[in-house]
Amino acid sequence: MVNVAVIVKLEPDFSEGNVSYNPDGTLNRAETKSILGPHSAIACNAAFYTKITYGSRISIGTMGPPIADSALKQAQELTDADEMNLYSDRIFAGADTLATAEVLRSGIVKMLDGNKIDIVFSGHRASDGETGQTGPQTAWKLGYTFLGNVIEVNIDLERNYVIVKRLVMLQGFDGIVEEVEAPLPVFITVDPSYSPNYRTIYQRLAFAKYRKEAIARANNYKQFLKIYDSKSLGVDPKFVGLPGSPTIVYRVEKIPKAKASRKAQLIEGQDIDAIKSIVPKLRPIVS
Amino acid sequence: METFDVAIVGGGSTGLAALKHLSDLGKQAVLIEAGPQVGTKNVSGGILYSKRPRNGKVHNVEDVYGSDFEASAPLERHISKYILHATSGNKIFTLDLTPAHEYQTNFGYSVLLNKLNSWFASVASESAEKQGGGIVTGVHVRDIQWSNENKTLIHTDELEEFQVKAIIAADGVNSEIAYLTGARQKFSPNEVYQGVKVVIRLPEETIEERFEIDTSEGAAHLFAGDVTLNHIGGGFIYTNRDTLSLGAVYHYESLFSKPTEPSTLVNALIQNPFVSELIKDEVITIDIDRELSKEEQLRKRFALTKLVKTFEELRYSCYSSSGRTRLIDSGKFKNFEEMKAKLDSIRQELIEKYNTKFVTNYVELEYSAKLVPDGKRCRMKKPYHRNILFVGDAAGRGIFIGPRIEGLNVGIDDAVRASLAISRSIDKNNFAEDYMGQYYTSLVEQSPYTRDMKEIDKEYLKIFLESTKSIPKEIVGSRYGFIFKIMSSGKLRGLAVGIANLLGYEKILPLVESEETYVQVPIEVALKLGKKIDPSYTPVPPSIEERVARLRYNDDPISHIIVREPESEFLRKLVVLCPTRCYYHEDNKVMLQHEGCIECGSCAKGTEWRHPRGEKGVIFNYG
Ligand SMILES: Cc1cc2nc3c(=O)[nH]c(=O)nc-3n(C[C@H](O)[C@H](O)[C@H](O)COP(=O)(O)OP(=O)(O)OC[C@H]3O[C@@H](n4cnc5c(N)ncnc54)[C@H](O)[C@@H]3O)c2cc1C
Numbered sequence: 062m063v064n065v066a067v068i069v070k071l072e073p074d075f076s077e078g079n080v081s082y083n084p085d086g087t088l089n090r091a092e093t094k095s096i097l098g099p100h101s102a103i104a105c106n107a108a109f110y111t112k113i114t115y116g117s118r119i120s121i122g123t124m125g126p127p128i129a130d131s132a133l134k135q136a137q138e139l140t141d142a143d144e145m146n147l148y149s150d151r152i153f154a155g156a157d158t159l160a161t162a163e164v165l166r167s168g169i170v171k172m173l174d175g176n177k178i179d180i181v182f183s184g185h186r187a188s189d190g191e192t193g194q195t196g197p198q199t200a201w202k203l204g205y206t207f208l209g210n211v212i213e214v215n216i217d218l219e220r221n222y223v224i225v226k227r228l229v230m231l232q233g234f235d236g237i238v239e240e241v242e243a244p245l246p247v248f249i250t251v252d253p254s255y256s257p258n259y260r261t262i263y264q265r266l267a268f269a270k271y272r273k274e275a276i277a278r279a280n281n282y283k284q285f286l287k288i289y290d291s292k293s294l295g296v297d298p299k300f301v302g303l304p305g306s307p308t309i310v311y312r313v314e315k316i317p318k319a320k321a322s323r324k325a326q327l328i329e330g331q332d333i334d335a336i337k338s339i340v341p342k343l344r345p346i347v348s
Numbered sequence: 349m350e351t352f353d354v355a356i357v358g359g360g361s362t363g364l365a366a367l368k369h370l371s372d373l374g375k376q377a378v379l380i381e382a383g384p385q386v387g388t389k390n391v392s393g394g395i396l397y398s399k400r401p402r403n404g405k406v407h408n409v410e411d412v413y414g415s416d417f418e419a420s421a422p423l424e425r426h427i428s429k430y431i432l433h434a435t436s437g438n439k440i441f442t443l444d445l446t447p448a449h450e451y452q453t454n455f456g457y458s459v460l461l462n463k464l465n466s467w468f469a470s471v472a473s474e475s476a477e478k479q480g481g482g483i484v485t486g487v488h489v490r491d492i493q494w495s496n497e498n499k500t501l502i503h504t505d506e507l508e509e510f511q512v513k514a515i516i517a518a519d520g521v522n523s524e525i526a527y528l529t530g531a532r533q534k535f536s537p538n539e540v541y542q543g544v545k546v547v548i549r550l551p552e553e554t555i556e557e558r559f560e561i562d563t564s565e566g567a568a569h570l571f572a573g574d575v576t577l578n579h580i581g582g583g584f585i586y587t588n589r590d591t592l593s594l595g596a597v598y599h600y601e602s603l604f605s606k607p608t609e610p611s612t613l614v615n616a617l618i619q620n621p622f623v624s625e626l627i628k629d630e631v632i633t634i635d636i637d638r639e640l641s642k643e644e645q646l647r648k649r650f651a652l653t654k655l656v657k658t659f660e661e662l663r664y665s666c667y668s669s670s671g672r673t674r675l676i677d678s679g680k681f682k683n684f685e686e687m688k689a690k691l692d693s694i695r696q697e698l699i700e701k702y703n704t705k706f707v708t709n710y711v712e713l714e715y716s717a718k719l720v721p722d723g724k725r726c727r728m729k730k731p732y733h734r735n736i737l738f739v740g741d742a743a744g745r746g747i748f749i750g751p752r753i754e755g756l757n758v759g760i761d762d763a764v765r766a767s768l769a770i771s772r773s774i775d776k777n778n779f780a781e782d783y784m785g786q787y788y789t790s791l792v793e794q795s796p797y798t799r800d801m802k803e804i805d806k807e808y809l810k811i812f813l814e815s816t817k818s819i820p821k822e823i824v825g826s827r828y829g830f831i832f833k834i835m836s837s838g839k840l841r842g843l844a845v846g847i848a849n850l851l852g853y854e855k856i857l858p859l860v861e862s863e864e865t866y867v868q869v870p871i872e873v874a875l876k877l878g879k880k881i882d883p884s885y886t887p888v889p890p891s892i893e894e895r896v897a898r899l900r901y902n903d904d905p906i907s908h909i910i911v912r913e914p915e916s917e918f919l920r921k922l923v924v925l926c927p928t929r930c931y932y933h934e935d936n937k938v939m940l941q942h943e944g945c946i947e948c949g950s951c952a953k954g955t956e957w958r959h960p961r962g963e964k965g966v967i968f969n970y971g
């Protein structure tokens with residue numbers, strides 16, 4: 062049995078009608094509705110894939126205020142998780158990525174009754190001001206092999222290995238895919254372009270079956286939810302929250318808009334002549 | 349490679365019944381449906397019947413889904429009134445055909461296939477899972493092959509190939525399985541009807557008031573005469589819970605000889621004075637001052653949309669008994685008067701603050717079309733090919749007799765018969781044509797529905813003619829006056845039907861289904877005996893573009909239809925006959941723009957026609 066963890070994050074819902082701002086233009090977190098972050102949702106899809114294909118057990122974890130359970134409900138719907146954990150304590154506030162990683166590490170080792178987690182999935186990054194370091198730092202704290210930008214996951218159950226595909230950026234080349242094998246346990250951050258590929262009937266049938274189960278479970282998600290504070294999690298207050306955060310944000314500045322060096326010419330009208338007038342300009346570029 | 353006992357291709361009401369029944373027989377079956385969800389591709393009128401023929405037995409929907417079917421399925425209304433109208437201009441003559449509707453019938457319910465088929469799917473998949481089967485949606489079957497070792501392999505656009513022992517082809521009137529295996533030819537215009545339909549919105553109690561029915565009842569109104577614009581066929585309106593299904597079904601050959609746009613045919617029905625009064629509604633038109641700043645316009649639009657939505661939702665609940673109960677139980681309102689007062693105040697606000705206008709028209713929710721096979725003409729005599737059994741529309745089975753249009757119940761009956769044949773074959777591990785195919789054919793031949801497709805039912809005719817008693821025989825002047833007289837006399841009718849059945853449907857059809865019977869006689873009757881209707885307004889139907897714009901599509905950049913003969917006579921007609929105007933003339937050639945296609949199949953005979961790939965194409969919300 063493969064044990065899988067998913068680390069998710071509650072994020073402000075930036076869609077129209079849901080986001081709200083303070084008079085000074087900063088985000089009004091109390092008023093803004095929260096949802097499961099889009100990158101977290103993708104991590105959930107990858108975990109669900111392992112459930113369907115390898116029958117894995119899934120545990121979800123998130124650090125956040127008590128209202129974070131709405132994101133957990135969404136995560137439950139996407140993964141059909143067997144267990145969900147919310148790490149919530151006043152002293153966790155003000156945490157940077159390292160302090161967050163400490164909470165998550167402590168949570169992960171307690172998941173599924175302390176059974177060893179084979180794969181941890183997390184999103185690529187959060188959309189509300191995060192630097193993509195929580196994942197790698199948690200992996201480091203756990204002592205797990207870190208695999209980033211993963212676009213496909215397969216598990217070799219006999220050898221206890223994962224075989225993953227990673228999207229690698231190399232200057233001058235786009236979309237290079239690297240295939241990597243690694244012994245379990247591993248920590249995987251899932252690339253935003255990940256999309257599970259269910260190519261067999263059994264996978265599709267299992268997908269439908271577990272999705273149905275997941276929706277039913279999500280309606281009673283509180284049954285699956287465990288809430289931890291710093292004490293029950295057994296973390297050292299020195300390493301979490303503000304005291305555990307070595308990062309100092311000195312000042313936030315807007316990046317000035319670069320001045321365009323090219324000139325734009327506006328061609329108006331929808332008639333054929335207007336369109337034709339563009340063709341000679343495009344020709345040299347295309348050729 | 350994955351291996352299953354049975355694959356069912358197509359998740360319409362026929363395929364779903366096959367899945368349910370096979371699973372109940374303890375067999376493993378997987379159903380493959382191309383639509384993103386079950387029910388998004390299916391179109392019907394439609395009334396779902398349960399029948400009890402005097403001779404023989406049919407397998408009804410409640411036999412497949414259990415005796416509490418009526419209590420648990422999402423059925424619209426129990427049809428208790430069945431009325432035929434002959435039309436001519438603003439004159440209408442009405443006949444009560446309820447006895448014909450009740451003939452050998454347990455029940456008939458109006459249904460909307462999106463809702464009903466999803467319910468069928470949830471029940472069927474539960475049974476199928478117990479046998480290791482189930483439903484897979486968003487997958488389009490592209491090909492079937494038989495390997496040298498006689499293995500049956502199914503290829504799809506989305507999945508790895510898989511192997512099965514037998515196949516049920518329930519892929520509808522434009523069955524690709526039939527075309528690509530050569531099991532049958534594509535249907536020709538003479539063999540099918542073209543059906544076009546719109547779903548119209550009306551508050552529940554307005555429907556009950558206008559159609560003179562109570563909450564537990566429903567009505568079916570049928571139309572013949574000048575509303576057909578001289579084509580062989582007719583119109584229908586069926587009452588749903590809080591919508592109406594309004595449509596037109598025409599013999600495709602009759603449309604071919606004098607092409608008329610399908611939407612024009614529906615519009616003719618909509619604009620009939622009697623019909624327009626039935627569908628009449630108050631429609632809100634929003635007009636935002638374009639002189640205002642962009643932001644102000646946007647702000648107004650948001651506020652208005654919200655207000656209109658509140659108004660509409662409240663109006664619908666207010667005029668439905670269950671809606672009122674819901675609102676009162678939830679504590680939002682104390683009584684009807686309070687709701688009414690709230691409605692009036694929003695209305696006032698809309699008019700005064702937003703300059704909104706309330707005009708008389710009707711509200712169309714969805715436009716759809718599909719070919720309907722006429723089983724009298726095109727049912728497959730050999731509904732099998734190797735280890736494939738054809739069922740429902742795919743096998744060209746449907747009852748088209750006078751006002752009777754039945755395909756849903758026929759498909760369900762076929763599905764049970766195919767399941768029995770396949771189950772027997774699995775037990776004996778023999779899927780040969782002469783064992784499985786021929787056995788299935790014999791079961792289908794025993795079906796009372798097949799008898800209905802072969803010969804005239806004297807009893808039904810008698811009941812039908814008795815309903816027309818009020819028409820003095822002399823007034824029907826054409827040569828049909830004579831036939832009408834013969835048929836109305838008990839003694840002569842027996843003889844005439846006997847002779848007709850001896851001749852067979854092929855010979856008598858041109859006589860029975862002609863412009864005279866569908867158009868001229870009804871016009872004559874309406875003119876001479878009809879009641880005059882003074883319309884209070886003229887409905888303005890949406891244009892084709894507007895109708896297409898209201899539909900949901902998951903666009904596929906790759907066209908599922910390929911035009912090979914752009915200069916053919918057939919395709920030239922399609923420029924008019926495609927319900928969404930996908931064909932157009934360019935340089936003396938006919939070109940296709942597949943994006944607006946609603947997959948009706950009307951152009952299949954003259955093109956390389958396939959269903960779109962999995963999840964792609966049109967998505968019907970009502971069906
Ligand atoms: C306007 C109109 C009015 C009608 N009125 C009535 C009525 O009042 N009463 C009545 O009983 N009948 C009526 N009928 C007929 C009835 O609707 C049909 O007979 C019935 O819906 C056919 O069901 P089916 O399951 O056989 O086919 P369909 O409903 O056409 O289902 C076929 C399914 O197969 C899927 N499919 C096709 N090809 C593939 C492939 N290659 N791979 C995967 N999936 C595929 C399609 O997506 C579709 O869901 C009416 C029909 C019309 C059009």
Ligand code: SF4
Binds near residue numbers: 909930950
């Ligand atoms: S393109 Fe063909 S199948 Fe599509 S709507 Fe037009 S006639 Fe029907």
